[in-house]
Each structure stands twice: as structure tokens, then as C-alpha cells.
Amino acid sequence: MLLCLIFTIVLAQNPHGSAHDRGATVMGFDQTATRHHFSLFADGGAIAVDTNTKDTKERDAIRAHLSHIAVMFGTGNFDAPMLVHDTKDVPGIAVLGERHGAVTYRYADTPAGGRIDIVTTDPAALSALHDFLRYQIREHKTGDAVTVTPR
Numbered sequence: 001m002l003l004c005l006i007f008t009i010v011l012a013q014n015p016h017g018s019a020h021d022r023g024a025t026v027m028g029f030d031q032t033a034t035r036h037h038f039s040l041f042a043d044g045g046a047i048a049v050d051t052n053t054k055d056t057k058e059r060d061a062i063r064a065h066l067s068h069i070a071v072m073f074g075t076g077n078f079d080a081p082m083l084v085h086d087t088k089d090v091p092g093i094a095v096l097g098e099r100h101g102a103v104t105y106r107y108a109d110t111p112a113g114g115r116i117d118i119v120t121t122d123p124a125a126l127s128a129l130h131d132f133l134r135y136q137i138r139e140h141k142t143g144d145a146v147t148v149t150p151r
Contacts (some may be wrong), residue, residue, distance in 0.1 A: 033058050036111070036140045038133045041151040044103070044119040044126065045133045050112035062113035070107040070116045076100035090134030099125040 031051050049066060051058040058077070070150040078093035089114045096103065102122035108115050120126050130148070 031106040034062060034141055037038065038136045038142060038144050040130050040148045041135050042148055045129055046115055046117050050110060057114055063109055066114040066116055067107045070105040074100060075107045091135045092128035094127035095124055096132060
């Protein structure tokens with residue numbers, strides 16, 4: 001909660017900054033030095049971020065952010081995506097927040113960053129998760145598949 005308050009105060013100073021500026025503020029790492037990837041699976045999905053550099057500071061910032069996001073999402077807190085994308089209308093987050101107990105978010109380090117594996121057997125949560133991940137693919141312009149693929 002304190003982290004979200006800090007983000008809100010910082011963003012209030014520049015509410016219409018670019019998505020890269022907001023992303024760097026909320027996520028804590030340089031958006032131009034990283035790659036985001038989002039995957040949709042039959043039982044959930046994944047969020048992965050890797051650094052484009054050998055900079056361990058960027059890698060460690062990614063890991064800190066994603067491990068924190070996994071905890072936040074697991075409690076139904078989706079404030080970070082709303083702050084990054086400067087909207088309260090991020091698809092899927094209302095249902096994911098309501099049904100957070102039916103979704104598991106597991107963080108894991110990767111060599112260049114980190115990944116959150118997301119799993120659910122709840123049909124409504126799964127549909128909402130896929131909507132959320134498709135939105136992220138569009139917003140971050142990752143070029144990732146918007147269809148469900150094998151895990």
C-alpha cells in the first residue's frame with residue numbers, strides 16, 4: 001500500500017508523462033533497456049521481463065519489481081498496471097482482483113530478469129487473465145502471440 005502511495009505521489013508530479021516515464025517510475029527500471037513478454041496458456045499465462053544489457057542493476061530491479069508484483073497480484077492489488085498505463089480501465093483486473101484467491105502467481109528468476117507464472121482453474125479468472133495479458137501485449141507492443149499456446 002505504501003509503495004502505491006509513493007507511486008501516486010511521484011506520478012502526480014507528472015501525470016501525463018510518457019508510458020516509458022510512468023513505467024520506469026512504477027517498475028523501477030529503464031523501459032528502453034528491457035524486453036517484456038506475455039504468454040497465454042490454457043491454464044493461465046506468464047509475464048516475463050529481461051534486460052537488454054549485462055547490467056546487473058537493471059536485472060536486479062526487474063527481479064525486485066516482478067517478485068513484488070506477484071505478491072500484489074496474489075492479494076488482488078492491480079494498482080501498478082493502472083499507474084503504468086494511466087488508466088483505471090485495464091481489461092481483466094476487476095475480475096482478477098475479485099477472484100484473486102483462485103489464481104496463483106509464482107515468481108522465478110531468469111538469467112536476465114524474472115518471470116511470473118500464473119495458473120488458475122477458474123474459468124472467469126482465466127478469461128480475465130487472458131484479457132489482461134492481451135492488453136499488456138498491445139500496450140507494450142511486444143509482438144507476442146495473443147492466442148493461447150502450449151506452456
